[in-house]
Amino acid sequence: MSTVEDRSASVLAHSLRHGLRLGDNPFVLPAGGVDDGRRRAILTTLTDHFAAKLRVLQGSRSDRGVDYQADLGVLLNFPFAYIGDPFEESDFAPYLKAVEREVVDYFARLWHAGPRSDDVTDKDAYWGYVLTMGSSEGILYALWAARDHLSGKSLVSDVDDHGSPVWMWVQDTPPDGAENAYSPVAFHSADSHYSISKALRVLGIPTFYEVGSERYPEANPLAPGQPWPTEAPCQGGAFGSGRVDVGKLVALVEFFAGKGHPILLVLNYFTSFKGAYDDVEEICARLRPVFARHGLDRRAVRHGLDANGGDLTDERTGYWVHVDGAMGGMSAAFLRRAAEQGRAVERDADGRPLRFPRFDFEVPEVCSIVSSGHKYTESPWPSGILLTKRGLHMTPHCQPDATSVGDTTFGGSRSALVPIALWDFLASNSEQDQVDQAVHVWERAREVERTLRELGPEWDVRRNAWSPMVWFRKPPQEIVNECWLLTAELREAAETREYACFNAAMHTGPERLARLVERMAQATPEPPRSNAPNAPARRADGHGPVRRLAMVPLHRRCL
Incomplete structure (x- = not known):
């Protein structure tokens, strides 16, 4: 390697260790390109950097279950792109569609979805596809479908001005x-992932906070005469478990259902920081009579006139329950089997066994589920699964001339490698293998919780039942950086506390925990901070020309 190349690699290594600064960025792309030697040096140093970071997470662990480089490396030389509904046959990449269908069918079986059927009138048959952008893409798609379902829209066959058939x-x-029959109101908890709030803003779906503050400002059922909460409260507030407060959620939904609004409810199945799950089964059981009482269990939506001038109607619900299983949706089915086998048992404070929480299509009110694939399979590309029911799938088959294939997915082009990577993982790991892995992760999470608790009560160590996430008061920043911890600021009215989270999922080796314990034993938690009161002049109170729409949760970290 030349002196220039040595210097480039050295600068790159220094930059990656200490952060890039203006003037020493080795990734600058000049008009003439980068010479081959320097380019390869940069890629080699990047590879070394990523390998070192992975060793921090994995340690000596080598049970990844699939070697993506060996299995899929050759496919990187093919210019793959992919488009279209996986269940619509075409001559374009038919094998890719077959791979995707098998992956979707695999999770449909795990999540107890209605089987696929050739009968187009079977509304409970599942529909779904493999996501290229992770669960955030699936959330956008599901909430888009929910908005149109609840707002009285229908997709019908018609003819254009020339008598040709069209969808309308x-x-x-x-x-x-x-x-209010076609004015849906959205609900999600205060611990929901920030992508929920983002998707609602993108799609223009108002939350109960926006509608309540504007139309019913004095009628907050949780505190009459007081401002509406920005999100559905969680048990114990910001410093609590992260599970939605079921009683308060039901009261909020009851209020808006009573005003005739359709209900769009987003529930969490393992949040990205606290690992909390909303009790989907209990919530839906509590809401079932609410929906029936206010006519939201079924209602007629008109979509045209018959030959005699009578209304053509479609019977549908006035609610939509979406489950965000980004963190837990894929592993939950296997941990549930472990619980049924007696290999994993959680207990309440009185020592009684806890039931494993159901979240999937066994709960009849559930309309859609998403889960991220890359968090579970450790694939090098973002991925995920969206599942819903055929009767709720309202996106039209657009057939652009360039592809001649129906596209019912959220985006246009999708990664062809993502379904193959998911298939490769599932083909390499039997369902019993994944049950064993789920038990291993669960046992490791309990070990992390137990070990960190031994450091003392000042660390406020917590873990939700069944969860791989252990969270505790934030140690000094150098420990956070060294041990790759996720952090979050949790805020109550008078105080902000910083917490860190250790994810005991499959990519974590024992050395990481040992290093964390060693470092935390010599440290103290970050102290809480007092919150300064809001400046009244900066607040849009809803009574002037500017009104508040929704809180933007910028303090919530990505994962």
Whole structure:
């Protein structure tokens, strides 16, 4: 390697260790490109950097279960792109569609979805596809479908001005005396991933906070006369478990259902920081009579006139329950089997066994589920699964001339390698293998919790039942950086506390825990901070020309 190349590699290594600074960025792309030797040196140093970081996470652990480089490396030389509904046959990449269908069918089986059927009137048959952008893509798609389902839209066959058949979106008008019938209101908890709030803003779906503050400012059912909460409260507030407060959620939903609004409810199945799950089964059981009482269990939506001038109607629900299983959706089915086999048991404070929480299509109110694949399979590409029911799938088959294939997914082009990587993982790991892995992760999480608790109560170590996430008061920043910890600021009215999180998922080796314990034993937690009161002049209170729409949770970290 030349002196220039040596210097480039050295600068790159220094930059990666200490952060890039203006003037020494080795990744600058000049008009003439980068010479081959320097380019290879940069890639080699990047590889070494990533390998070192991975060793911090994995230590000596070598049970990854699949070697993506060996299995899929040759495919990187093919210019793969992918488009279209996985269940619509085409001559373009038919094998890729077959791979994707098998992956989707695998999770449909795990999540107890209705089987695929050739009967187009079977509304409970599942529909779904493999996501290229992770669960955030699936959340956008699911909430888009929910918005149109709840707002009285329908997709119908029609003819254009030349008599040719076309698909047409149509909108029903609210029945007399039911002005809110097609004005859905969204609910999600204060511990939901920030992507939920982002998707609602992108899609223009108002939350209960926005609608309540604007239309019913004095009617907050949780505290009459007081401002509405920005999100559904969680048990114990910001410093609590992260599980939604079921009683308060039901009260909020009851209020808006009573005003005739359709309900769009997003529930969590393992949050990204606290590893909390909302009790989907209990929540839906509590809401079932609420929906029936207010006519949201089934209602007629008009979409045209028959030959005699009578209404053509479609019967659908006035609610949509979406489960964000980004963190736990894939592993949960296997941990549940372990619980049924008696290999994993969680207990309440009185020592009684806890039931494993159901979250999937066994709960009849569940309309859609998403889960991230890369968090579970350790694949090098973002991935995920979206599942819903065919009767709720309202996206039209657009057929652009360039592809001649129906595209019912959220984006256009998708990664062809993502379904193959998911298939490769599932083919390499039997369902019993994954049960064993789930037990291993669960046992490791309990070990992490137990070990960190021994450091003393000042660390406030916590773990939710069944969760791989252990969270505790934040240690000094150098420990956070060294041990690759996720951190978050949790805020109550008067105080902000910083916490860190250790994810005991499959990519964690024992050396990481040992190093963390050693470092924390010589440290003290970051102290809490007092919150300064909001400046009234900066607050849009809803009574002037500017009104508050939704809180943007910038303090919540990505994962």
